[in-house]
Amino acid sequence: xxxxxxxxxxxxxxxxxxxxxxxxxxxxxxxxxxxxxxxxxxxxxxxxxxxxxxxxxxxxxxxxxxxxxxxxxxxxxxxxxxxxxxxxxxxxxxxxxxxxxxxxxxxxxxxxxxxxxxxxxx
Amino acid sequence: xxxxxxxxxxxxxxxxxxxxxxxxxxxxxxxxxxxxxxxxxxxxxxxxxxxxxxxxxxxxxxxxxxxxxxxxxxxxxxxxxxxxxxxxxxxxxxxxxxxxxxxxxxxxxxxxxxxxxxxxxx
DNA sequence: GTGTAATATTCCGCTTGGGGCATATTCCTG
DNA sequence: CAGGAATATGCCCCAAGCGGAATATTACAC
Numbered sequence: 001x002x003x004x005x006x007x008x009x010x011x012x013x014x015x016x017x018x019x020x021x022x023x024x025x026x027x028x029x030x031x032x033x034x035x036x037x038x039x040x041x042x043x044x045x046x047x048x049x050x051x052x053x054x055x056x057x058x059x060x061x062x063x064x065x066x067x068x069x070x071x072x073x074x075x076x077x078x079x080x081x082x083x084x085x086x087x088x089x090x091x092x093x094x095x096x097x098x099x100x101x102x103x104x105x106x107x108x109x110x111x112x113x114x115x116x117x118x119x120x121x122x
Numbered sequence: 123x124x125x126x127x128x129x130x131x132x133x134x135x136x137x138x139x140x141x142x143x144x145x146x147x148x149x150x151x152x153x154x155x156x157x158x159x160x161x162x163x164x165x166x167x168x169x170x171x172x173x174x175x176x177x178x179x180x181x182x183x184x185x186x187x188x189x190x191x192x193x194x195x196x197x198x199x200x201x202x203x204x205x206x207x208x209x210x211x212x213x214x215x216x217x218x219x220x221x222x223x224x225x226x227x228x229x230x231x232x233x234x235x236x237x238x239x240x241x242x243x244x
Numbered sequence: 245g246t247g248t249a250a251t252a253t254t255c256c257g258c259t260t261g262g263g264g265c266a267t268a269t270t271c272c273t274g
Numbered sequence: 275c276a277g278g279a280a281t282a283t284g285c286c287c288c289a290a291g292c293g294g295a296a297t298a299t300t301a302c303a304c
Contacts, residue, residue, distance in 0.1 A: 008134035
């Protein structure tokens with residue numbers, strides 16, 4: 001039960017919703033999220049940490065960067081709601097704008113833990 | 123956006139989840155909810171009011187009783203999540219226990235606004 | 245009117261959480 | 275080692291929200 005409440009607590013903040021929307025497209029490091037959302041770094045970092053603390057997302061340290069991502073098998077209730085948000089909310093300009101900025105962002109740099117990090121990033 | 127956040131805020135409390143679970147079965151007055159949940163009256167009343175303030179449920183005054191119910195067309199996101207909870211959470215004993223107590227409760231008394239209230243209730 | 249059941253509200257103490265800001269930590273480079 | 279980039283954390287203030295207890299309100303019966 002508290003498990004579900006935890007999911008809903010993660011979903012009831014604007015910044016966290018925007019972050020989850022982005023992470024559905026793939027892993028991201030903090031500075032990319034920060035850049036796309038246009039929010040201060042501590043704010044982004046704290047909300048990412050909040051999501052991780054509640055086990056909605058995972059993180060991997062890659063050199064200077066911390067890459068956050070949705071786990072391979074997300075919380076079922078979380079997954080269901082991310083789907084819902086795609087259906088219901090993707091008309092919402094804020095989500096679309098974030099995704100547009102995401103596309104303009106070169107995420108191949110540091111945000112793929114398995115890749116060669118020779119090409120610098122952020 | 124804030125519309126969705128509102129839904130999630132309503133869903134991230136144990137008492138409210140239990141209440142919504144019950145109201146899916148039909149309208150209920152405060153004292154029935156109170157009895158089924160085994161929670162103090164002010165607590166139940168406040169959470170019902172919270173849900174109403176956020177437009178997740180409606181209320182009708184029927185003589186001495188206030189009957190709360192889900193609207194005919196609930197918030198789509200709310201509806202989706204209530205479905206999810208049926209699928210995912212109805213194994214959770216607390217929900218099942220509540221429903222069992224609901225079945226043992228005579229809700230025909232005051233909790234049907236359109237009915238004859240000659241037969242007393244609660 | 246009084247009394248009573250059902251419900252709503254107020255007050256208080258406590259915890260959670262969000263944001264801004266400054267600072268600390270981590271990791272790499274040279 | 276020093277320096278710098280990326281990230282994390284701590285502190286502060288403030289608002290929201292939960293619970294318990296007492297009290298207020300509403301509506302009906304008599």
